[in-house]
Amino acid sequence: MRFRQVHLDFHTSEAIPHIGRQFSKQQFQDMLKKGSVDSITIFSKCHHGWAYHPTEANEIHPELEFDLLGAMIEAAHEIDVKTPVYISAGLDEKLTRRHPEWLIRDINDNTNWVDGFMKPGYHQFCLNTPYLDILIRQIEEVVRNYDADGIFLDIVGVRQCYCHTCVQTLRDAGQDPRNKEAVIALGERTYANYASRVREAIDAIKPGLPVFHNGGHIRRGRRDLAGMNSHLELESLPTGGWGYDHFPLSARYAQGLGMNYLGMTGKFHTTWGEFGGYKHPNALRYETSLSIANGARCSIGDQLHPEGLMDPATYELIGAAYREVAEKEAWCKDVRSVADVALLSVEAVASQKEEKREDRSGTSDAGAVRMLLEGKILFDVVDTENDWTKYKVVILPDQVVVNPQLAAKLNDYFAQGGKVLATGRSGLNEAGDGFAIDLGVAWEGENPYKPSFFRPHFELASLQNAAFVFYSDGQQVQLTDGTSLGHRENPYFNRDVFTFCSHQHTPSAQQDNGPGMVESRNGIYFAWNVFADYAGKGSLALKESVLFALNRLLTDKTLSTTLPAQGIVTLMEQPSERRYVNHLLYATPVKRGSGVEVIEDIVPLYDVRVTLKLDKPVKRAYLAPQMEELPIDEANGSVSYTVPKLECHQMVVLETL
Incomplete structure (x- = not known):
């Protein structure tokens, strides 16, 4: 799994003309290089339901005149950038108008996400209906026809559903749809069947191709659900409602599952679907540093303009963070937490x-x-x-x-x-x-x-x-x-x-x-x-x-530090390298507007003291990636050092005997 990923949305209405008209292989590659991106999740099918490539399993966007998906894969692979492919699984607004009977319904027959059809927004499909067969064919088509590096399936999870199909399924099994436990159990079976069918369909064509099913949250305690994925993507946009405390909670659980995982934030000032919104470069520097400090790879969300032109301001913003990540990757691979x-x-x-x-x-x-x-x-x-x-x-x-x-x-x-x-x-x-x-x-x-x-x-x-x-x-x-x-x-x-x-x-x-x-x-x-x-x-x-x-x-704590309250500290071990990596981060989110936390100024800290009690003797300490030697003091089974300057993120590497 690569460290510097972008998740590129493209939820584009059929009412917009000239789809992809300005797409340029050279410009696409230039922006990926500017952003120091090594993997980009691109789109086969969006929430509106349209495909962005020739298709027999779906319908191509009516305003698109060429194979945009194929062009993006070719351009990215040419510069060694991986291309997982996105398919909107739970939403397909084009199809909802044709088959509203396949939508998830609550007990009062309301739809979700939007509770009717006279409001703008999407409606979620039930995967216990014939829609699942259509979705499987769409997945098979992409896997068979394109050199995808993985499949990302969005808006899925265990759901309660009272659609006609689910009600009839329960009654046919002799169960009462008014029994909430029976409805929940059917939701579990429906999701497990969906995930199994996806895996079987993909493996019949490209065995082992990575798959992630995104529901916006990795549920703690549900290892069975996590195990339906090849890896985990921890969606956590601090300004999008998750806040800055969410990612450490999610990541500290994910690492214990023994799976590869990444932290997904966004370039947006707010959240998904925002055009023309940008966070401060220091915010992305901090958020990507927070990911690698917690043993994760990084992903930053973006949304492509309908005409297919990558936004230079976005990729300069992303690049400011990812150029730093690229320098730090060697100390962040194959780690386990202490x-x-x-x-x-x-x-x-x-x-x-x-x-x-x-x-x-x-x-x-x-x-x-x-x-x-x-x-x-x-x-x-x-x-x-x-x-x-x-x-x-x-x-x-x-x-x-x-x-x-x-x-x-x-x-x-x-x-x-x-x-x-x-x-x-x-x-x-x-x-x-x-x-x-x-x-x-x-x-x-x-x-x-x-x-x-x-x-x-x-x-x-x-x-x-x-x-x-x-x-x-x-x-x-x-x-x-x-x-x-x-x-x-x-x-x-x-x-x-x-x-x-x-x-x-x-x-x-x-x-x-x-x-x-x-x-x-x-x-x-x-x-x-x-x-x-x-x-x-x-x-x-x-x-x-x-x-x-x-x-x-904790009479014998592993770590003590003078880092202030808003700072974050983690300690990772790299067993294969016989070293520990101490991550120190400091930034202060402030509230802007109604409940939006932002990071703008990075205030440097000086002379941060750290003391560690480790079970292995330390032979050397240095700052990474600067490769500057750091003096250490050893006494009573502890090793102490002072970080001269901490600006956003600093790693201290301790090599052991």
């Missing part, structure tokens, strides 16, 4: 398999990742199938209810000396009436007061001792064999029409209402949904309380 902490994803242990649109902010997973990044804790995101024994601490964030299988895995982990940080409802049994694992506390019920207050029995790093308001759901617990590290305080009353105080909530009644943070032989329990609270509110007291607990459990 981590002290495993974050057990709430999404990965959710009992409901139904696919929902990913909540990209405000979740327990997202809040936990933000705290870990700011706290400079080395971490992976895991599911229940990962080997946890290599981690010093496993975090059970907020909502990890423990079934018997998970309890057994945790007890085995405890027996080998592992510790957990459990928060909120995490650790409770499936019945919700007590703890399934020993956390030094007995459960008494949910706290009826919200918000409530935490008074730590320790000093926070930045604040004097106080009763700190926590807005999330809390639990009432009592000690069994644990030690209280802080207690709960309830307000005088909840805010109500007849009992309210001040502008927001009632103050603490200043009484000890039981333990709020408890340390036991198996770890630390914190009685609130602190990670969801941090994702929503971002309170300093939340973060510093959690980091106190983690640092107490």
